[in-house]
Amino acid sequence: MKKIYIVRHCEAKGQSADATLTDKGYKQATDLCEFFCDIEIDHIITSPFVRAIESVQPLANHLNLQIVTDNNLKERVLSSDNFNDWLEKLEATFNNHELKFEGGESSAEAGNRIITVVEGIFNSNHQNTVIVTHGNLMSLLLRHFNESFGFKEWRSLSNPDVYLLENRDNKVTFKRLWRGPSCL
Known part of the structure; x- marks a missing residue:
């Protein structure tokens, strides 16, 4: 059985690629x-x-594991335009997974990026992988395995958040693990 822990990043100062974590975000990290301290992890892959x-980074340091970045895990661009009603557009x-706005990706295109990463891990020698990505991509991945995961569930994600994907005999299931600091 292979396990992939899908992690939504911690609280950040913005949406740009170089936005750092807030003070609260560093505490969340x-x-x-x-x-993860009692969970066996053998691979960490993240959005760039x-x-x-x-x-x-704190987990990688603690486990003495190299962080591998993958552009397929980067934030989805909804559009190159700034929409006042971006939430409705999202x-x-x-x-409609094929809906695409100017300069952006459809849900199908963005979802295929993270699905490719997950399939690669399932076909690798890694048994317990942590993937760190962004809320929209995380939601599209979870929806791939269960169509009932939609916009409402995306809105309920926290920063950070953790879901466990388990692949048992090519049947993939997932469950939410993160309950915030009180789960520690």
Whole structure:
């Protein structure tokens, strides 16, 4: 059985690729490290965005594991335009996976990026992998394995958040593990 822990990054100062974690986000990264301290991890792969790397750096240091970055895990671009109603536009892409706005990716395109990463891990020698990514991509991945995971569930994600994907005999299931610092 292979396990993949899908992690949404900790609280950040913004949405740009170079946005760092907030003070609270750095504390959350420490909480994540503590959360994983009794879980066997043999591989860490993350979005190249600074907030994703910083979210898992304490864990990588603790486990003495190299962080591997993968552009397929970067934040989804909804559009190159700034929409005042971006939340409604995002919701529309959950209802129509092929809907694509100027300069952006459809849900199908963005979802395929993270699905490719997960399939690669399932076909690798790694048994217990942590993937750090962004909320929208995380939601699209979870929806791939269970169509009932949609816009409402995306809105309920926290920063950070952790879901466990388990692949048993090519049947993939997932469950939410993160309950915040009180789970430690």
